[in-house]
Amino acid sequence: MIPLKIAIADDHKIFRKGLTGIINDIKEFDLVFETGNSFDMLNQLSSKKPDVIIIAIKLPGLDDLKMLNYIKSNFEGVRILMLSTIDEGPYIIKVMKAGANGYLSKDSEPEEIIMAIHEVYEKGFYFNKHLSITLIKELLVQPPATIGSKEAMLNDREIDVLKLICEESTNAEIANKLFLSVRTVEGYRTKLFEKIGSKKIAGLVIYAVKNGIIHV
Structure with a gap:
């Protein structure tokens, strides 16, 4: 099995190193780069071509929404998982509609981070467990990604x-x-x-x- 190529962009060094350790401990993941600012991240995207990139909200450099729009316009295949201490519905809606495939809080357990990576890659989306149904419905008015679902015959x-x-x-x-x-x-x-x-x-x-x- 070919490992998923993962990239991390977070300006908090201690947290980034901790996340790097989690990724490196998983055999099916291959950490292709880590960085602390959006400009370096965008420079490395072309050559490293990650499958999933984990990006901290309010990363130094470009504005979040401009950065997401640029990635989606120039690197269509990459899945974007946003990570932050911010847990505000309206901001989550903004970043998801701008192109993010998923959102996680920085206090997430390692198991949830691993699961989120798999889900954004395989399904094209990941919704944080704290995201309300109301917000999910609002996002689905303009879906951030093509969302697949298992065929089901319901009575x-x-x-x-x-x-x-x-x-x-x-x-x-x-x-x-x-x-x-x-x-x-x-x-x-x-x-x-x-x-x-x-x-x-x-x-x-x-x-x-x-x-x-x-x-x-």
């Missing part, structure tokens, strides 16, 4: 449950609205994750939007 009841999940209803609320037990709803939720091929609510929402089950 009427599964579609009913999926619609309510996309409305951010709890299992208890869904059970009450559909006259089901909470345990039965939990079973439907598990089946939806299996059929759609997602481990997170974001995947269910994306599937529902793409297939016209809900509208944004």
Whole structure:
């Protein structure tokens, strides 16, 4: 298996070295470069051609949105995973619409960072677990990337449950609205994750939007 080529651009040296250590510990990753500013990053992109680049928000050099637009215009194949201590919905929307494929908080566990890298490369997107369904729907009005989903044949009841999940209803609320037990709803939720091929609510929402089950 050919390792994924990863690049890191973060101006905080201690954090960057820690992230470098995480990447170097994973056999299926190949760290092709690391840097602390956007100009050096852009210079190295042409020769190193990473599959995924992890970029700190507000990296010294170019404005984030200009930098993202430039990368997307000149390096179409690279996946961009933004990383920051900022956890503000409106700013996340801006960077995602500008071309980022995913967003992570800097307090993410190493396991989540590794998972996010795989997901942005394989699926073209990664949504942080703290990103609300409301923000996900807003992003899907203008998707940042082509989003693939597993083919799934859902029955009427599964579609009913999926619609309510996309409305951010709890299992208890869904059970009450559909006259089901909470345990039965939990079973439907598990089946939806299996059929759609997602481990997170974001995947269910994306599937529902793409297939016209809900509208944004």
